[in-house]
Amino acid sequence: MLGALTQLLLFQLAGEVLARSLDLPIPGPVIGMLMLFVALMLRGGPGEGLQTTSQTLLQHLSLLFVPAGTGIMVHLHRVSAEWLPLLVSLLVSTLATLVVTALVMRLCQRTPAAPGETP
Amino acid sequence: MNPDITQIWVYLSASPLLGLTVTLLAYQGAFALYQRSGNNPLANPVLIAVFILVAFLSLTATSYETYFAGAQFVHFLLGPATVALAIPLYTQFKRVRSMLLPVLAGLIAGSLTAIVSAVLVARLLGASASTQLSLAPKSVTTPIAMGIAERIGGIPSLTAVLVIVTGILGAVGARYVFDAMKVRDPAIRGFAIGIASHGIGTARAFQVNEQSGAFAALAMGMNGALTAMLVPWIADFLMNIG
Numbered sequence: 001m002l003g004a005l006t007q008l009l010l011f012q013l014a015g016e017v018l019a020r021s022l023d024l025p026i027p028g029p030v031i032g033m034l035m036l037f038v039a040l041m042l043r044g045g046p047g048e049g050l051q052t053t054s055q056t057l058l059q060h061l062s063l064l065f066v067p068a069g070t071g072i073m074v075h076l077h078r079v080s081a082e083w084l085p086l087l088v089s090l091l092v093s094t095l096a097t098l099v100v101t102a103l104v105m106r107l108c109q110r111t112p113a114a115p116g117e118t119p
Numbered sequence: 120m121n122p123d124i125t126q127i128w129v130y131l132s133a134s135p136l137l138g139l140t141v142t143l144l145a146y147q148g149a150f151a152l153y154q155r156s157g158n159n160p161l162a163n164p165v166l167i168a169v170f171i172l173v174a175f176l177s178l179t180a181t182s183y184e185t186y187f188a189g190a191q192f193v194h195f196l197l198g199p200a201t202v203a204l205a206i207p208l209y210t211q212f213k214r215v216r217s218m219l220l221p222v223l224a225g226l227i228a229g230s231l232t233a234i235v236s237a238v239l240v241a242r243l244l245g246a247s248a249s250t251q252l253s254l255a256p257k258s259v260t261t262p263i264a265m266g267i268a269e270r271i272g273g274i275p276s277l278t279a280v281l282v283i284v285t286g287i288l289g290a291v292g293a294r295y296v297f298d299a300m301k302v303r304d305p306a307i308r309g310f311a312i313g314i315a316s317h318g319i320g321t322a323r324a325f326q327v328n329e330q331s332g333a334f335a336a337l338a339m340g341m342n343g344a345l346t347a348m349l350v351p352w353i354a355d356f357l358m359n360i361g
Contacts, residue, residue, distance in 0.1 A: 008199040015202070025347035027262040029201035030340050036205035046206050054203035057196065058332070061322035062165045063146045064197045067190035068261060068283065069169040070142075073176065074183045075280045085244035089254055090281065093237035094288045094315050095296060097258060101229030101311035101338075102302045108221040109307075 004053035011036045132181060138189020145171040158326060160291050165319055169283075197318075204321075204336035211333035214306055222310060226338065229314035230345045231353075233258035238357050248358065249274055255350050257281040260317045263343045271354045282317070289316025290323035305331040313338025 015032030018024070024031065040046055046054070079086060131137045149167035156162040176186055187194070208215070215222065237254040246254075253273035256264040261282050268278035293312045302308055309331030312320040317339045325332030 005199065008202045011202045011205075012198045025263070025266065026344050027260070027266075029198045030260075030263075030343055032198075032202040033205045033208075033336075033340060036202055037208055040205060040209040041212075046209065051206065054206040057200045057203050058207070058325055060146075060150075061200055061325060062163075062319065063143075063150075063168075064193060064200055065165050065283070065286070065319050065322065066142055066146055066168045066172065067187060067194040068197075068279070069165055069287075070172045070176070070186065070190070071183060072169065072280050072283060073173045075276050078274070078277050079280060082246050082250055085241045085246040086250070086254070086281065088244055089237050089241040089246070090257065090285055090288060092240045093233060093254075093257070094285055095292065096236045097229050097233040097315035098289065098293055098296045098311050099300065100232040101225045101314045102297060102300060102307050104228040105218075105221040105225035105307045105310060106302065106304075108224045109218065109304075 001049065001053055004047075004049040007050060008032075008036075008053070008057075011039075132179075132185060135189035135192070138186040139192055140189070141172060141175060141186075142168075142190045142193050145175070160294050160323065163287055163291050163323070165322070166287050166291070201318075204333075204340070207325075207329060207333035208336055211330055214330065215334070215337060218306060221307070222334075222337070222341075225307075225310055226314065226341050226345060229311065229338075230258075230342050230349060233315060233342075234346065234350055234353050235357070238354070242357075250277070252354055252358075253277040254281055255354050256346055257285045258315055258317060259343045259346045260339060263347055267347055267350050271351055283319070286316045286319025289320040293320065293323070306334045309334030310338045314342050317342070 011032040012029050013032075014035060015030070016028030019026060019028040019031050145168040146164065148171065149164040152167060153159070153162045153164045172186070176183065234255050237257055238251045241251045241254050249272065252271050253268050255271065255273065256267035256278060259267075259282070261279055264278050264282045265275040267273075268275045289312055293308070293315070297308050297311070302311075305328045309324045309328070312324050312331070313335030321332060321335035321339050324335035
């Protein structure tokens with residue numbers, strides 16, 4: 001658990017350093033994720049410790065968004081002036097994105113007959 | 120108020136203990152409700168927990184800064200948790216590789232739709248230019264979205280709110296959309312929810328199915344990178360045709 005957590009932090013740190021030194025538009029943790037992914041490919045899989053620790057973290061991923069989400073209370077006044085265009089835009093755009101992404105994926109999956117890939 | 124209780128309150132409201140404890144309590148309460156509803160997406164645990172906390176902080180006149188001094192310990196874990204997404208991605212890699220074409224096509228189509236539709240609908244309804252620009256990066260994870268908004272002349276703090284609301288809308292609505300479209304493949308469901316609503320959508324996807332979660336994590340990472348590259352160009356273009 002402790003070793004696994006340290007590994008995750010090390011990859012985050014490395015990602016953070018890389019993102020800043022190369023001035024990349026992607027945040028450090030995302031780069032850390034990609035680097036860990038590459039490391040797992042080279043290493044042939046996560047050890048048991050890393051497996052359980054990541055499972056524990058990801059099981060309650062939604063908890064981790066709660067502090068930032070609560071920050072909505074500070075900015076509500078900004079939203080109030082234009083709430084209608086904002087709400088309609090978010091609703092329409094989120095719906096459209098879900099539909100378009102799923103539709104395009106389904107179309108592409110059908111065209112070149114993928115062997116043994118029927119859902 | 121009893122002087123002793125006042126003193127206790129003065130101590131608690133100045134220490135990070137309270138912010139951290141109420142965050143965990145609110146979330147566990149919200150999560151219990153979510154489970155009792157049979158993981159119904161309408162009972163989204165982030166939504167309920169935020170609602171409880173905003174009510175609590177308003178009633179006790181506690182500032183967000185004070186609250187965050189405690190809640191930051193939870194917030195901090197977002198970093199290592201993001202790194203940990205590499206593990207399900209690795210586990211599901213075979214499936215990902217077999218779906219390379221649909222994944223890339225879905226990424227480009229979804230990313231463009233998210234940006235363009237948000238800006239155009241807001242413009243049609245008369246939103247100001249800075250509001251339109253703040254909406255453009257709303258489908259990607261908060262740190263990327265705020266960075267983009269800053270670069271193109273949006274309002275980063277407004278973007279942060281829009282990102283959270285987008286995440287919750289996607290997590291709540293996706294199941295009904297996919298069911299109506301008869302999309303059953305957990306890979307496609309996960310990927311689309313990750314494109315539309317980043318980490319909050321990914322969290323929901325993990326609660327439903329590990330394969331959906333892995334595809335959502337992949338989508339979230341790829342869309343973050345693509346949106347960061349696309350938005351400055353698209354925003355420029357959209358603002359000039361107006």
